[in-house]
Amino acid sequence: MPGENLTRAEAQERASILEVDAYDIELDLTRGDEVFGSTTTVRFRATEGASTFIDHISAAVHQVTLNGVDLDVADVDDSVRIRLDGLQAENELRVVSDARYVNTGEGLHRFVDPVDGEVYLYSQFEVPDSRRVFAVFEQPDLKATFRFTVTAPARWQVVSNQPTPEPVVDGDTGTWSFEPTPRISSYITALVAGPYDVVRSELASADGRTIPLGIFCRASLAEHMDADYIFEKTRQGFAFFEAQFGVPYPFDKYDQLFVPEFNAGAMENAGCVTFTEAYVFRAQVTDAIRERRVVTVLHELAHMWFGDLVTMRWWNDLWLNESFAEWASTLATAEATEWTEAWTTFQAMEKTWAYKQDQLPSTHPIVAEIRDLEDVQVNFDGITYAKGGSVLKQLVAWVGLEAFMQGVGAYFRTHAWGNTELSDLLSELEAASGRDLGEWSRLWLETAGVNTLRPAIETTADGIITSFAIEQTAPETHPTLRPHRLAIGFYDVQDKALRRIHRVELDVDGARTEVPSLVGHMRPALILVNDEDLAYAKIRLDEASTRTALGQLRDIEDPLARALVWGAAWDATRDAETPASDYVDLVLENIGAETESTTIRLALTQLALVARTYVHPSKRTATIERAGDRLWQLASEAEAGSDAQFQFAGAFAGLASTDEHVAILRGLLDGDQRLEGLEIDADLRWQLLDGLVLAGAAGEEEIAALLATDDTATGRQFAARARATVPTPEAKEAAFASVVDAEGASNMIVRYTGQGLAHVNDPASLQGLVARYHDAIQSIWDSRTYQVAEGLLVGVYPGGLASRELADATRAWLAANEPAPALRRIIIEHLAGVERALAAQERDA
Template identity: 65%
Template sequence: MPGENLTRIEAQERRAIVDTQSYEIALDLTKGAEVFGSRTVVRFTATPGAETFIDLIARDVREITLNGRSIDPAVAFADSRVVLDSLAAENELVIDADCLYTNTGEGLHRFVDPVDGEVYLYSQFEVPDSRRVFAVFEQPDLKATFQFTVTASEPWKVVSNSPTPEPKKHGDGSATWTFEATPRISSYITALIAGPYEATFSELTSASGRVIPLGVYGRKSLWQFLDADYIFDKTRQGFSYFEGKFDYAYPFAKYDQLFVPEFNAGAMENAGAVTFTEAYVFRSKVTDAVKERRVVTILHELAHMWFGDLVTMKWWNGLWLNESFAEWASTIATAEATEWTEAWTTFNAMEKTWAYRQDQLPSTHPVVAQINDLEDVQVNFDGITYAKGGSVLKQLAAWVGIDEFFAGVAAYFKKHEWSNTELSDLLTELETTSGRELSTWSKKWLETAGVNTLSPEIATDADGVITRFAIVQTAPADYPTIRPHRLGVGFYDVKGSALVRVHHVELDVDGDLTEVPQLKGIARPDLVLLNDEDLAYAKIRLDERSLTTAIDHLGDISDPLARSLVWGAAWDQTRDAEASASDYVDLVLRNIGAETESTTVRTTLGQLQLAANAYVAPEKRSATRERVAGALWELAQAAEAGSDSQLQFVTAFATAAATPAQWEQVRAVRDREVSFDGLEIDTDLSWQLLVSLAAGGLVSSADIDGALAADNTAKGGEFAAQAKASLPDADAKAAAWSSLIDSDDLPNTIVRTTALGFVHPAGVDLLGAFVESYFSMLLPIWEARSYQIAQYLIVGLYPAPLANLALRDATRAWLEGNREAAPALRRLVAENLAGVERALAVQERDAQ
């Protein structure tokens, strides 16, 4: 039986038979807390006499009628499919069913607010989950119009892709909303959001002259924290930028942005009805990194209205083009149209770091990935699809010229509006506007995997003058492609208290070795920075003198992008066991206090914690963790009052605390016995400190319950679950494990935060007892849980903090003994293994 999977071959075969015209979907949301009614009328053409299937995941199917002929659900419906035989040239299919609400963030998610008991619903359909709500040909190249009719509680707000109509009230507390049909779109970007949401409205005038209604929605209990005016402001800036650059007016009738509970991702590009995580509703102080990320996310989803929603990939191997384009477009729009002008520095610090990590896993793949089935695409929402693809598109835009790039994109939208495309369709337009041949570029950059490494090769005379400068390019043995790069080389010297760029050249690098004669005769600088200004996608190496300079003076570089590149180079050398983890710790602790870019600080502090917990040699680990936490405490005390860095250093200290004395400092801060000027111990910070105290064993489960009683909110519940799972005793760990594995009642966000607490590094000594249980649960969990929950458990519960030979060997043994397991499951486990193998190699280097 197919279960819930769908292969690409099946989708192609079905597309050859079927072409969809319209859906009429009637949903009844008044049937209680477990199920909702779903009645679908689908009109489609087909090859006469052919047989195919339509997708549906439902608890009960009451009626299947095809062209007036009744079909027995007991015969035709199984797993996630309804078999349709004896098709006509023109078909009308009616399916009436009861479908299940979920608490996994897939399909139609149902949430009860613990603050006031109100019920909130929202849909999440990408990749294959509209079939959890209505019967549908669930593949992106079977576009159709979608007309929703929704019966729900009369006081609710009901939102979909089309403007919300006036409801028809029934006099019994319910009402029905009948929406206009959408344009021809793919099923995964349809949407339904319903509940007693608060909302505020505005409008803008599109480049077409149309007035576009705007809405911002959120839960009642969070509404006071939702800064809708700022969101409208960024939205207007995005509209103006994209309509101008794309030369194509916004294609939908309205634009709503809805902040919804228990959301799995950052946001989702439903046409005209974008859903966002409530992490972007700031009830407590957040870092500038988070604020900027929200702006990038707002513009990312807006870019999708054109790239993804108006023009859509034929199959999920084109997912990268959707996401990479939105990632690139949102970053350039953020940098050029908003106050966040250093967005490309943020992109380097966060996105490229993610891309380089993903590109070195055994699961790496070409940007244009081979997607054989739905399970493949589920695990492909990764750093290649988003971050490497975005990096490569940045390079492509530079290669063809930014004006020519936008002109090609504009032509692409006009030619392919409301249809489905492949990569070649975009490259054709870019070749036309730029005059460049792009098939060779595409083969090297999009159709091969792996990241190149660029290293300087420098010779000097007795006076330190350069006699030869070359750039060596290498590639991993498994992915040996050598690629062309356009990049800069920067020379930096220490001058007084600053590390200043004194020379810069820009050149093309290709082949294994590129000589740079224009650098001969120049005094060797204190620091040589390859890929200065970050034009290329490649790891860069610092020579020994440059690394020494970086350790002493990184914070003295004035340009934030150059600093980010040096931070990244030092981290890459550490991860690749070419430099010691202890030296990386020194680099961070000496220089992070001078770093001004919030995302760079955030990323680097996360890497510092990984180095201290898993990368330094085991015999150094305890002392290093104590030293790191102590240094973070000093950095917090020295930080500017009320600054972004102050908040980051305090929270990083709480996470890193490793001794009773340090946890006592955490307690004193939380109890306000020790204060930092300008730092308020607000709700979320208090919880973060409590999680630290739980990991240190300074609070009990009852103390956590008391904190939850004082903040009985969804966010409070997440923190409480994390804190309880962090408690450093065997019973607490066993209880956390049982709550996740022995029951499937917990919602997605509680699953995620419980797993986060379970593997807290402070409790590493307790994790060894769960290694056998971990591998025993993999196959049953993969079979029994939804993809999202299974992924949270398989990745989140992996006892990675052990980072030892026993865990490596157990993981290898499972992979060897389960060669027939689902490829997507094996990929997740193999990625876990790769992290341990890398940690062991770095530990060995650090011990030298």
Template identity: 70%
Template sequence: MPGENLTRVEAQERAGIIAVESYDVDLDLTRGDEVFGSTTTVRFSATPGSSTFIDAITRTVHSVTLNGVVLDPSVSDGVRIALDDLAASNELTVVADALYTNTGEGLHRFVDPVDGEVYLYSQFEVPDSRRMFAVFEQPDLKATFRFTVTAPEHWEVVSNQTTPPPTEAAPGAKTWAFEPTPRISSYITALIAGPYAVVRCELTSSDGRVIPLGVFARKSLVEYLDADYVFEKTRQGFAYFEEKFRRAYPFEKYDQLFVPEFNAGAMENAGAVTFTESYVFRSKVTDAIRERRVVTILHELAHMWFGDLVTMKWWNDLWLNESFAEWASTIATAEATEWTEAWTTFAAMEKSWAYRQDQLPSTHPIVATINDLEDVQVNFDGITYAKGGSVLKQLVAWVGIDAFFAGVAAYFEKHAWGNTELSDLLVELETASGRDLSAWATLWLETAGVNTLRPVIETDAAGVITRFDIEQTAIDAYPTLRPHRLAVGFYTLTDGRLARTHRVELDVDGAVTSVDELVGLARPDLVLLNDDDLAYAKIRLDEASLAVAIENLAGFESPLARSLVWGSVWDATRDAEVPARDFVKLVLGNIATETESTTLRTVLSQVVLAASAYTTPERRDETLREVADTLWTLARTADAGSDSQFQFVKAFASIAESSSDLAVVADLLSGAVSLDGLDVDTDLGWELLIALVAGGLAGEAEIDARLASDNTATGQQSAAHARAALPTVEGKHAAWASLVEVSTAPNTIVRTTALGFLRAADPELLAPFVKPYFDMLLPVWEDRSYAIAEKLIVGLYPSPLANRALVDATNAWLEANAEPPALRRLIVENLAGVERALAAQERDAR
């Protein structure tokens, strides 16, 4: 990877020398399963006599022609092509062979095990369009792109512009010559090709244009594609964003393509958005996943304006792209679709992610320092997405929603098709709102860390409040205290229901804020800071409110209030302020009636982690058994066919370790035990089998048999997960070797194998891999692509051991390896999770 890096200084220097006009890219996809032909002609202006380079990761460069002069191919090192003695106006042609990948980067090639068909798709963010064509790979060197593609004649070929009628090429092949794109950045160009099935539709934009729509999936998956629903959400998103942004959709068509082996949820290629095909539901999924798909659809649609029409100048403003899309997709989901509790989902999932990321040693300001491409690769994190989105939500509350949208609309109008920095947006928001945002930006965007807010309440003998203060603290490493706009809610318990009986909204600033308007009121049963979730801050319940929550959390009428309390107690558990046993008690006593699917999914994941990693080892087995038994009871008593029933079964299978619990799992899989309304379909069947394999009650024969009946891409991934979960030394060594000693596994197999490798009822199975883990770090970092290296470095860290020996070994590696910074960051984050688990275990033991 180091040879593929690009520094910000290099990008600034290059942007100071050249301006790009256009690319003509000719691709030949008929040359076999390893390479494709890539011919690029780029026209650009430059400072006469200057030198620079163009990016091109290639197998072979056949020729480089600059202004009619054929250069020695040695000007290419396989990553960059040196360009010297440039003219004022230049034309460069590069003829090369490029490589398909199976890592989800560049031009990814996938063979469908069902029918042997080949599917391709591009994924270019951050630095990977250079894997498909020669390009000045940085976001501020925008240009037009004209793609000409030769491919098998039975394929669909999709790019940013409308797909043209093909012309005949060689026998069995055709050529598609696309019109040039508008002026865009290279990372949002796209090529998707293969025998995809497509459903087409259209809508009328606010400016009267008819916008063609397409939804694509592999032929073997198309029977599960609910295209009408995707079109419905797309129409709702178009109408919402065009109204709020006061600007029509900026491109000529909008295709949405569900593609195999995708590394992320989706990618905002202009007019050709790619999604993970796990959003094509071949089996039952939770309502949380269904809602997440809607948010993702709207997230990528928001990017068509914020990110594609107007693009950041450099990756330090990546957060602005992603945070805006997070905020915009959430408000659109809440206001324009049936998922009206989207802000509760945001609190349960995004904000919990943000708080977790912001408490890691690697936390950073929202406006991060991005020195090079390796820096930005590791910054697709909870700060960039979730904290930024949370802070934008608070900014909206401060300036007002109408002023915020007016400022955004002015920003689009002024900077359409250009590149911007944060200050460009703040200027428009200040103009629209009349507020000075400089201090806000400094405190919220340029400093790291999350504040903690605690109520300090005193009452007289009659229970009347005589003092109500909000204390704000910060850790020593990040001591900034910030202004917060928040609400305080009073909740009264009546007949088992917790209803809000009083609310006050105020500004909190400094170490102590007195809330005088609450003095003289009767103390309620529960006091909730940050009611309605306006602020970005960790909140704590006072002792009396925590006791009421543990016994009565299910009684909250408000799903958002419940979510805030769940999150508060979980964060206090992670901080070793509350023992894990209290969190387990809270969950087991109150989760049965949780109505919000994402909250349910999040809390179930948290209670599994609390039982397995945060509980003192002396009580671990007992706690795991208690959680598993309760989850199974909840599954049996839940409404037939409900989302809750489904989630309780899945969580039970993930934690089942005792012989009696595994026997229940086996009976569920065989059909000897059934629950009304629960269908043990293909994917749930795999989850149950993986639990049995991890528990030693199934093995290779059962895995092979199930794979034979589901020899699909998803089936192969699940089989890899299951094999890596075998609870034997031999099984773990085989999983390790398949990833570390062999480098051919595709990205999804790497991910699922790592999941199975870490699944161990007896964590000591992983002890022999501590030294090999640290031995493999530098070779993997140097030899594998970023997408694969990250999966191995995070996915194979033996965190279930959670012991002092692992901490010592990790610290020893960090002390011995000062470079590279991006790799160290991943290791520091791995270590932080183990240290937090040890602190939580110590607290639980008291």
């Protein structure tokens, strides 16, 4: 990726001499399969006589005209930047170029639907990719208005940030001339075009305006698009956010578009939000994914205010955009929709992600040092989203929800259509709450690492508490002790359930915090530090509570309390404090009684990881076999048609290893064996076939046959995963070569191939990839765009080996090379994962 970087220093220098007023962008989408026409006219003010550059990653630049003078294209353009010298106080620049369609999800993505041959386009510009479509000063603080004029087939839908106008039609071609946007950053501009199916509706905003709504997806998926439900969640989110923020929705319409081969979950383009079409459910999905879709819908809606109306000045405050949207969407989900246990889901998924990320050698403060665009790319991580959201939750508990929302509303009103820094938000929160947030910011936002909290309890012989304290520790690499607002819950048996009988909320600070209010109480069966999950910290259970949790986890009545216990057990396993085999026992003995879909989903994912890489290798085969047996038993015993039944059946297929497992999977596929209530739909059929492939009982013939019945984009992705799952060294090397040695695979094929490579019961089939992977690292990084390079380097790493040999090879590569910081981070995270697995194996020996 040489030449495409932009440093913060360059951005600051450019912002010091420029003020951008308006862009007029003309795009011609009728020029074939590879390139499209792009003409940009931008009006801007500048320091007279200054020089700067405009960004444009193009296929070819044909004309550059600055203030009426044609510049020598060969002299000023290097296909990434166009140099601009001798600026005037008022300037007009016109750039005529060809730009390339992509299949990487970075720029204007072009997809051909295998079902009907139709072409679908969509833009994805965050972080630095609007420059792949038009010439632009690509940094968030150079806001401007954007007017798009788009020429495309007349039968297409064409959608951008502003309401779609009627096209001017000439034969089979139409031209859509959009009104200018408000002043926004380039990365939230958008274009979506193609024969999308659309459902329309509207809602009334708090200020009395009628806001048009649209939901779009590919025509071949339209029968599966539950638009009425998405509209309902959208209306609930609008009402909630407008009431909480005290600021009406800032844009003229709100379209939500579900697009193919999307790299992320969604993107907050102003008034034109794009989502992964995995959220169009063509087959049964877990309740966990249904809930996640609601959170994602509300996450992007929250961004319309926080991120789009008010935008960070530079990417070091990216965390604030994402953390706020993550926290606000969870709050809205819990309080405005039927998913009332959203904070349980947040604990299970987001905090688990955050704790994992915060213990990697690549961890960083929430407010990270973002020197350039490469730093931004790697900081879309669990710190940016999940830890930041967790810390905001703790801040809200400290200052109070009402004061927090008052401060946020004032922030929106004061800085509307502008750019801000963290201090701008903190000053509004301080004014609303009366609290000094300087020290809080220093300890929580400017330092890295996660603390661990443990109860220290002394009792009399008959169980009366004589001393109670919370002990706080920090890792040696990040030794900061922090203040925590948290609750302590006492749980005891009532009517055969473990219920909370007492709760105290307090501030914890320093290495030891005494809790005198608990002295004199009878010790309960279970003591839960961080009850209700207010604090961001790993927790440990005392010895007696651990015994209760292991024996009676299923009896804890409150789902959030259960999730906290599940999380504590997982953290202790990852930290090699408890044997991995104990975690396997915990899951297999308790997961059948769990009611929360996300908790089930996470525990089953962790079970597979532990069985394959954390238990001692001498136990691996027996553990995988036992897990598969128990998962089939759980699926057979679960309520017919339930989410639990569906999850247990899928997890069973994912761990299939014996002849008996193969017979069950074949029976389910052939219809000879049934589970009442379990529908074998298209996606589950692929999961079952994956299980047969994993167990060595199916291969290319069966994969090709199933693909012939499901030759869709999703089917082709599943087929790529299944081919990479074939458990032979030859198949693994062929799958590796298909995405590493041959360029051109789409971003989704790369992702699914990586999933299949990692899907092993016997990791020996991956041994041949160790040298191949390390030999290919630098060439992958040098020859691919960031998204594809990262997807490859993460997806095809043979981490399932979890061996000393793999760790040594990765360590040797790091010692012999001087990679770019973003590349080094990917590789050291791989190494950390292998070392953690080796420590867990040793503990489990």
